[in-house]
Amino acid sequence: MTDPRVTLVSLAKKISEKGLTISIGGNISTSLPDMRILITPSKQHKTLSELDVNDLSVVSLSGELIQGPKPSAELPMHIAIHSAAQGNNWVIHAHPPMAVAYASEKTLPEQLFVESSRLRFSLVGLKSPGSEELAKAVVEKIREGSNAILLEGHGVVVVSNYANDAVLLLEELENLCKTDLARHILKSSR
Numbered sequence: 001m002t003d004p005r006v007t008l009v010s011l012a013k014k015i016s017e018k019g020l021t022i023s024i025g026g027n028i029s030t031s032l033p034d035m036r037i038l039i040t041p042s043k044q045h046k047t048l049s050e051l052d053v054n055d056l057s058v059v060s061l062s063g064e065l066i067q068g069p070k071p072s073a074e075l076p077m078h079i080a081i082h083s084a085a086q087g088n089n090w091v092i093h094a095h096p097p098m099a100v101a102y103a104s105e106k107t108l109p110e111q112l113f114v115e116s117s118r119l120r121f122s123l124v125g126l127k128s129p130g131s132e133e134l135a136k137a138v139v140e141k142i143r144e145g146s147n148a149i150l151l152e153g154h155g156v157v158v159v160s161n162y163a164n165d166a167v168l169l170l171e172e173l174e175n176l177c178k179t180d181l182a183r184h185i186l187k188s189s190r
């Protein structure tokens with residue numbers, strides 16, 4: 001089995017390189033055995049694209065730091081998602097520019113492609129980053145069946161049981177928002 005630390009670092013690099021988040025704005029976690037999670041560190045420590053396997057934090061589901069540097073400020077949201085145990089082993093929070101624009105306008109894109117049909121997206125209204133309130137609202141959407149949640153004025157969260165699938169969901173969501181926007185521009189210029 002691949003070391004989850006290696007997988008997590010490669011996801012962090014992938015989403016930075018693909019422009020799906022600016023390097024300081026995003027965090028990733030995965031569940032580990034014994035009620036623990038592995039999570040990216042606080043952005044004061046290192047940015048996503050610079051991460052190394054030794055930079056990751058191990059935290060208990062009750063929020064206690066077990067190993068590594070100070071965890072991401074979005075720890076409450078990651079803990080809440082893993083505690084909800086809906087089979088979502090991988091959680092990515094990122095700031096993909098187009099999806100963030102949709103989230104800021106409180107608009108969801110239209111389902112346009114077969115590829116995007118597995119995206120079950122929803123929107124969470126304005127909440128402070130890192131807050132318990134945000135964590136609760138996101139978990140509620142996941143319980144209702146969402147796997148891609150847009151956070152008003154902030155970013156997005158995608159969840160999946162598989163690491164690479166979580167990246168694909170993020171990519172598909174961003175792509176859908178781009179195409180939906182281009183479609184609106186073309187329509188309005190006719």
Ligand SMILES: [Zn+2]
Nearest residue numbers: 025129154155
């Ligand atoms: Zn954020």
